[in-house]
Amino acid sequence: MVAVAELNAAQAGAEWQRLAAAVARANQAYHTEDAPEISDADYDALKRRLQAIETRFPELASAGSPTGQVGAAPSETFAKVRHAVRMLSLENAFEPEEITDFDDRIRRYLNLGPDAALIYTAEPKIDGLSLSLRYVGGRLVQAATRGDGETGENVTENARTIADIPTTLSGAPEVLEVRGEVYMSHADFAALNARQEAAGAKTFANPRNAAAGSLRQLDAAITAARPLRFFAYAWGEHSEPLAPTQMEAIARLGALGFVTNPLTRRCDGPSALLDAYREIEQKRATLGYDIDGVVYKVDELSLQHRLGYRSTTPRWAIAHKFPAELAWTRLEAIDIQVGRTGALSPVARLLPVTVGGVVVSNATLHNEDYIAGRSASGEAIRGGKDIRPGDWVQVYRAGDVIPKIADVDLSKRPVDAAPYVFPTTCPECGSDAVREEGDAVRRCTGGLICPAQAVEKLKHFVSRAAFDIEGLGARQIEMFFADETLPIREPADIFTLAARDAAHLSKLKNRDGFGEKSVTNLFQAIEERRTIPLNRLIFALGIRHVGESAANLLARNYGTWAAFEAAMTAATVGEGPEWEALTAIDGVGAVLAASVVNSFHQEAERASIDRLVAHLDVQEVARPRTDGSPVAGKTVVFTGTLEKMTRAEAKARAEALGAKVAGSVSTKTDLVVAGPGAGSKAKQAEALGVEMIDEDAWLRLIGG
Incomplete structure (x- = not known):
């Protein structure tokens, strides 16, 4: 990305248009549709760059810029x-230096020296929905969302259903608008999603x-059935001051009866504010609700009044955001999951915490070395700190990356926390779990006797990417595997399911999740998959190292x-013509080749494959039309530097003409294309008498 300082006017104008549209769309999705399309971190990055461009090119900061707007227009659905x-809204800060700058700006504005007393408050920034409650004569008469800051949506009847919101006040000013955040606790959120999933409804x-x-x-009845809560932390119109x-x-x-946040405190200067930030960040995972930062405000209301407002933010407040991809929480336990290749994978069970907009309760721990604080080569990671149940850990998540443990706070380690001992037997079947030399992973040796x-x-x-049978997903597989009447214990069982169900008088349609139509659809989907392309079948076998x-x-x-x-069947690992042919395929190394060959030589696995294939019509993979191709059916090896095309393009063109591209020279090689720098492969070709040509000759051969 070009730095803003290096943009010319035309470039800046084009990027401004793109960024403004992206921010406006994100505002609409987040504030109006309640369906964010990008993460908070990505949104903040977009908006900060847009603001930087507008600072350098002020003419772009038009009245329609999203940097000058709050939220999004209210929905037409509500009054x-x-x-x-x-x-x-609030100005955002991300670095400690920005908090010092915030304090400096306020002091300059108020003409206060660096030693003058200036007290702030610090409070958790609740990640919810802003709401304004209007009371007249002590009675709740109106509730409205923020909307675009000027106009919001009338949600009065819905707000009345929230237990934390009083409908009457005693001793309040005649007119009082109380503002705060509607939110949902982690426990209530999990329970709601469970109910939604059970009902087949959308989850959040x-x-x-x-x-x-x-x-x-x-429908206010729907709101009433949802476990909403409310924190009060501000006010709007009021007929008399609440306090100084x-x-x-x-x-x-x-x-007056509102729930306020008990973590709110007074702080004397930036250093105390940052101490409060760190303390609240450490407590984040234990609060039971989501926060995404800490809000700092000038404490004295008369100074707030003097400082006033910019177009969209108050001068007297700022939100210090947490890093969107990081959060601290407690490691409750370490569980071991056994995968299809027997790999024992440790999983961290966490006290739930929201990271990057997603509630995280599990994280990968990779392998036993990672838990012990070392790499596969024995070098220290995380400064050599190991990971133990009960530890306070930092969770990292970026985009769709699986969450992982980034760090451990040893100062919070429980005194009775013992080093984690990685199991040497499979927790599922009790077989030995062996770690082979050079492998970072420990694996169960139980094979097909291991249920996991x-x-x-x-x-x-x-x-x-394999058989993709509609109606037969992971949940159904678990159900059928545990079933005693109609079990599916190996792939071949899938294709005998219909016949076995008929023999059992169609018992399947009487089970939970299955009716007559769903059973019919499942059997039809299975029948359609009896015809399968060769590549899908090979992938579906689940052979270690064999991906798509x-x-x-x-x-x-x-x-x-x-x-x-x-x-x-004919191949022998490490020797023979079939082995040479297999390892000569470009992209097939010795490890992958050995894994495939061994699968066909293990008695139980081979028998399972044979039983499966007996039910299938395996289709040949469609091949390109190669009529008249001078290289159709030939095995070609590229070596050295190609100057007129990339190696990937050369390979693709050769395969399109019906050639097989191999990664090594053997007796089965028909042609070697050698560019500058060709080394051992060229010598091997000479020794075997294989024809060798340069890149120009290759291009003439294939017609340009």
Whole structure:
């Protein structure tokens, strides 16, 4: 990305248009539709760059810029409410230096010296939906969302259903607008999602979305059934002052019957503010609700009044955001999961915490070395700190990356926390768990007798890139595997299910989750998958190291199941023509090749494969039309530097013409294309008498 300082006017204008549209769309999705399309971190990055461009090119900061707007326009679904006092957003800060700058700006504005007393408050920034409650004569007469700051949505009837919101006040000013945040606790969020899933309804990504979607319902009965809560922390229009300071005003709201946050405190200067930030961040996972930062405000309300407002934010407050991809929480336990290849994978069970907009309760721990604080080569990671149940750990998550443990706070380690001992036996079947030399992973040796491996292999078999059988997913596989009447214990059992169900008088349609139509659809989906392309079958077998790309390579090179099966049966690891042919395929190394060959030579696994294939019509992978191709059917090796095309392009063009591209030279090689720097492969070709040409000759051969 080009730095803003290096943009010319034309470039800046084009990028401004793109960024402004992206921020406006994000505002609409988040504030109006309650369905965010990008993470908070990505949104903040977009908006900060947009602001930087507008600072350098002020002419771009038009009245329509999203940097000058608050929230998004209220939905047409609700009646409109015009706020007597605007509901603004807060300036964001991300680094400690920005908090010092915030304090400096306020002191300059108020003409206060560096030694003058200036007290702030610090409070958790609740990640929910802003709400304004209007009381007249002590009675709740109106509740409105923030909307665009000027006009919000009337959600009065819905707000009345929230237990934390009083409908009457005693001793309040005649007119009082109380502002705060509607939110949902972690426990209530999990219970709501469980109910939604059981009812076949939409589940929510995080508590903020759940709270916003619940409050903005046309039917107040739906809102009443949702476990919403409310923290009060501010006010709008009021007929008389609540108190002389922010802290005392919050206490007054508490006395009136509102729930206020007990972590709110006074702080004397930036250093104390940062101490409060760190303490609240450490408590984040134990609060039971989501926060995404800490809000700092000037405590004395008369100074707030003097400082006033910018177009969209108050000068006297700032939100110090937590890093969106990091959070601290407690490691409750370490569990071991056994995968389809027997790998023992440690999983961290965490006290739930929201990271990057997603509630995280599990994280990968990779392997036993990672837990012990070392790499596979024995070098220290995390400064050599090991990971133990009970530890306070930092969780990292970026985008779709699986959450992982980034750090451990040893100062919070329980005195009785013992080093984790990685199991040497499989927790599922009791077989030895062996770690082979050079392998970072410990594996169960139980094979097909291990139920965990069997279940995971079946889940892989029906996955999207494999057989992809509609109506037979991971949940159904677990059900059938445990079933005693109609079990599925290996892939072949899937294709006998219909016949076995008929023999049992169609008992399947009487089970939970299955009716007559769903059973019919399942059997039809299974029948359709009896015809399967070779590459999908090879991938579905779940052979270690064989992913989609490798399965495609093998299918293209062998063409038919008969040819593939015969070659793997005849092959011997490390020797013989079949082994040479297999390892000569470009992209197939010795480790992958050995894994495939061994699968066909293990008696139980081979018998399972044979039983499966007996039910299938395996189709040859479609090959390109190669009529008249001078290299169709030939095995070609590229070596050295190609100057007119990349190696990937050369390989793709050769395969499109029907050639097999190998990674090494053997007696089966027909042609070697050698560019500058060709080394051992060229010498091997000379020794074997294989024809060798340069890149220009290759291009002439294939017609340019």
